[in-house]
Amino acid sequence: MQIYLNGLEKQIPDSLDMAGLIEMLDLTDQRIAVEVNEELVPRTTFSGHILNDQDRIEIIHAVGGG
Amino acid sequence: MSNDNQTDSFSVAGRTFTSRLLVGTGKYKDMAETRAAIDASGAEIVTIAVRRTNIGQNQDEPNILETLPPSEYTYLPNTAGCYDAKTAIRTCRLARELLDGHNLVKLEVLGDEQTLFPDVVQTLEAAEVLIKEGFDVMVYTNDDPIMAKRLEELGCAAVMPLAAPIGSGLGVRNRLNIRTIVENAKVPILVDAGVGTASDAAVAMELGCDGVLMNTAIAAAQNPVLMASAMKKGIQAGREAYLAGRMPAKRFASASSPTDGLFF
Numbered sequence: 114m115q116i117y118l119n120g121l122e123k124q125i126p127d128s129l130d131m132a133g134l135i136e137m138l139d140l141t142d143q144r145i146a147v148e149v150n151e152e153l154v155p156r157t158t159f160s161g162h163i164l165n166d167q168d169r170i171e172i173i174h175a176v177g178g179g
Numbered sequence: 180m181s182n183d184n185q186t187d188s189f190s191v192a193g194r195t196f197t198s199r200l201l202v203g204t205g206k207y208k209d210m211a212e213t214r215a216a217i218d219a220s221g222a223e224i225v226t227i228a229v230r231r232t233n234i235g236q237n238q239d240e241p242n243i244l245e246t247l248p249p250s251e252y253t254y255l256p257n258t259a260g261c262y263d264a265k266t267a268i269r270t271c272r273l274a275r276e277l278l279d280g281h282n283l284v285k286l287e288v289l290g291d292e293q294t295l296f297p298d299v300v301q302t303l304e305a306a307e308v309l310i311k312e313g314f315d316v317m318v319y320t321n322d323d324p325i326m327a328k329r330l331e332e333l334g335c336a337a338v339m340p341l342a343a344p345i346g347s348g349l350g351v352r353n354r355l356n357i358r359t360i361v362e363n364a365k366v367p368i369l370v371d372a373g374v375g376t377a378s379d380a381a382v383a384m385e386l387g388c389d390g391v392l393m394n395t396a397i398a399a400a401q402n403p404v405l406m407a408s409a410m411k412k413g414i415q416a417g418r419e420a421y422l423a424g425r426m427p428a429k430r431f432a433s434a435s436s437p438t439d440g441l442f443f
Binding site: 151 | 202203204205206207213226227228229230231232234235242243244254256257259269272273274276277278345393394395398
């Protein structure tokens with residue numbers, strides 16, 4: 114199925130959960146925060162948060178800013 | 180008031196700080212310069228932004244949270260780049276999750292790209308939601324005493340009127356308004372944005388502000404580390420001058436040496 118990851122189309126296996134996606138992206142140990150379809154997904158719920166076709170996923174991190 | 184700087188602390192949302200200079204972490208050449216400048220500034224509160232992670236790229240790039248570790252600094256995640264309440268609220272929720280529940284945020288909802296002036300209607304809307312959700316909101320706003328009061332009444336932890344447009348370096352454009360905002364306030368007032376050099380920071384402090392938040396004035400200086408040091412001193416000088424109580428300005432001269440005892 115297809116998702117939008119940080120604005121870009123991406124194909125992922127069906128019934129992948131957020132923990133699986135994060136692992137697939139090699140971001141498991143990174144300090145990140147995630148939202149799906151404009152709603153925050155706490156990291157405590159990554160396991161078991163099943164992704165759906167056309168989900169819009171944003172993975173953010175901290176950068177320098179004023 | 181004490182003249183001992185050690186006891187002249189500043190509190191916001193139950194957190195107490197010695198430094199009244201708050202700094203941004205953007206626009207530096209690299210992380211080493213970021214760290215060196217922020218060390219020289221003596222700042223304890225640093226703003227950060229949240230942006231999309233570069234998936235699959237530069238995973239080993241030095242991270243701002245490693246350069247400025249939370250053991251040494253209080254983070255103030257901002258909502259820079261947000262032009263409506265909804266994106267600002269989403270940004271704050273992400274930042275709180277990213278920082279393990281840290282609930283202090285700098286709310287800025289911008290009006291347009293040319294001026295980067297705040298959209299005060301959207302700012303009020305976002306502030307109300309964020310405060311209900313338990314955030315401690317330090318809010319960027321115009322140098323408008325009425326809006327500053329509204330934001331305080333809404334429950335913002337600090338109100339941060341601009342000195343001048345973000346990144347303009349024009350200094351405090353409306354001293355009378357900043358003074359009025361300070362005089363009316365029961366929460367900390369910090370000048371946020373528009374400072375260009377150390378004397379601008381001193382002016383803000385002489386007007387009675389509790390602190391100054393800046394980024395470009397340091398990062399865009401020819402020598403950012405030296406400017407950071409100058410800003411630290413400007414803030415301290417302005418604060419001491421405010422506490423000392425300046426003499427009244429007069430139109431004509433007043434001799435400093437005695438007129439009695441002249442021998443001619």
